[in-house]
Amino acid sequence: MVQLNVLLADAQQQASNHEANSMLNSMFNKENLDKFKIGVDQVVQLLAQTLDVQQKPFSGIFPHELAKQFADIDLNQPLFDIQEALTEVTQLYLKDAVYFNNPRYLAHLNCPIVYQSILAELMATAINTAVETWDQSGGATFIKQSIVDWTLSKLALGKQADGVFTSGGTQSNLMAMLLARDFQCQQHTGHINKQQGLPQDFKRLKIFTSQVSHFSIQKAAAILGLGYDSVVSVPCDEYFRMDVNALNQAIEQCQQQGDIVMAIVATAGTTDFGSIDPLAQIAAIAKQSGAWFHVDAAYGGGLLINLSFG
Ligand SMILES: Cc1ncc(COP(=O)(O)O)c(C=O)c1O
Structure with missing residues (x-):
């Protein structure tokens, strides 16, 4: 019995040594740099082949068809090498991915990305800086702050x-x-x-946003304990922009009921139409009614780049 325990302990030790060794062999560091370069080359070649054969943005596969291919995947069985992993990922992901870079892609607002971003992503991931404290992240935090400052200067929001x-x-x-x-x-x-x-009396708090604004406003209201009902949907004009007369009426009604105009959320680039609400007019209404003014520029914010370099 004692002997069996020793054998088991030995086997466990060997297994954990093996795991530790294969982890060490995979770390991004000086020792493994050549392997890393080969891996990067393999990925780039695979991407090149994928773009080469890709005729249309999407194969049209249904999720239930794709699901079948995942049934046999056993995550407890590591693959032998990068090539094997790339073969698997081609079958499970690349073959049926949606390609935003294809000129025929029109379905959603997703956009193709510039290749320089991919290079930056590679570098950031390789170094894996933790940006939560200064002692871990000097340059990366300054990069972040510079981009925030640049964006703020384009928005002309002032020094505060x-x-x-x-x-x-x-x-x-x-x-x-x-x-x-x-x-x-x-x-x-x-x-x-x-x-x-x-x-x-939190139910008095009301959020005003156009009928075509993003659903995340309602979701935020729910998460914050205010509920969907706190969001007042303001009608739009014929160009899917918030109708300021309708907004004024809705605010008046809210105030007559003794409710609080908590926030007005305008959208700069609506998800489905790209329409931009009349921001200056809405800002004036927000100021007058004491509302917090928020502009959702998740989509239209990209225009800042166009205005600056376009
Ligand atoms: C105007 C607008 N706001 C918010 C969102 C939500 O953004 P995300 O999916 O990045 O959370 C979207 C997404 O399409 C959007 O178009």
């Missing part, structure tokens, strides 16, 4: 303005509605949500 990177429009809208909610609660009743939670 600042910004953060987010994962996208949903997170940005959530953050904006959180700021708006907490600001208005403190403003109207001195209530501090961060400490005290929502005030009893």
Whole structure:
């Protein structure tokens, strides 16, 4: 029995040594640089082949057909080498991916990306900087801050303005509605949500946004405990821009009911139409009604690049 335990312990030790060794052999470091270069070359070649044969943006495969191919994948069985992994990923991903770079791709608002971004992504991933503290991230944090400052200067928001990177429009809208909610609660009743939670009369808080704005505004309202019902949908004009007369009417009604105009959310580039709400007019209405003014530029924000370099 003692002998068996020793044998088992030995086998376990060998297995964990093997795992540790194969992990070390795979680390991105000086020792493995040649293997890394070969791997990068293999990936680039595969991408080149993929673009070469690709006639249309999408194969048209249905999810249930694709699902069958995943049934036999066993993640507990590592693949032998990069080539084997690339063969598998070609079958499971590249073959039926949607290619935004294809000139015939029109379905959604996704756009092709510039190759320099891919190179930057490769570098950032290789170094894997943790940008949460200065001691871990000097240059990377300055890069981030410079891009935030550049964006703010294009938006002409003034010296007090600042910004953060987010994962996208949903997170940005959530953050904006959180700021708006907490600001208005403190403003109207001195209530501090961060400490005290929502005030009893939180149902008075209303968010105004156009009928074609992004659904993440409703989602943000739900996550923040205000519920979908707190979002007032404002009709649009014939060009799918928020109708300012309708906005004024909706605000008037809200105030007559004793409710609070918590925020007005305009959209600079709506998801389905690309329409831009009349921002200056809406800003004036927000100022007059004491509302927090938020512009969702998740889509139209890209125009800043065009205006600057276009
Ligand atoms: C105007 C607008 N806002 C918000 C979003 C949500 O962005 P994300 O998918 O990055 O969370 C989108 C996405 O299409 C959008 O078009």
